[in-house]
Structure formats: C-alpha cells, structure tokens
Amino acid sequence: MKTLKCDVCDVTAEGETFEGWMKALMPHYMEAHSEMMKSSSHSETDKEKWMIENRVRFDAA
Numbered sequence: 001m002k003t004l005k006c007d008v009c010d011v012t013a014e015g016e017t018f019e020g021w022m023k024a025l026m027p028h029y030m031e032a033h034s035e036m037m038k039s040s041s042h043s044e045t046d047k048e049k050w051m052i053e054n055r056v057r058f059d060a061a
Helices: 018-032 034-038 044-060
Strands: 002-005 012-015
Touching: 002 044, 012 018, 018 034, 018 044
Parallel strands: none
Antiparallel strands: 002 012
C-alpha cells in the first residue's frame, strides 16, 4: 500500500496500485479541486500529462 499526497495540496490518499490511488483520491479532487476537474481549458493532452506525471510519482513512492 502506497500513500501519496495530492498533486495540488497536502491531502493524502492510499492505494495498492496507481489506479487504486486515483480512485481513492477522486472524492477529494471532486470536492477540493472541482474547478480543475470542470475546467474546459484542460485538453486530452493535459489529462494524459497528469496521468504520466502522477504515475511516475506513484511508482517512485
């Protein structure tokens, strides 16, 4: 089980896998960072970049 901080703030989430960590982080993201989730300025490329960067963080933990 890995514990990582949110990429935006200090809240942590746990997961056995990257996908599990993302699922655990999602409720926090939807509540605390909803403006980022709803922003139409985020392209598919931005989403892919987020996934890559955060998978690297998860794998390194």
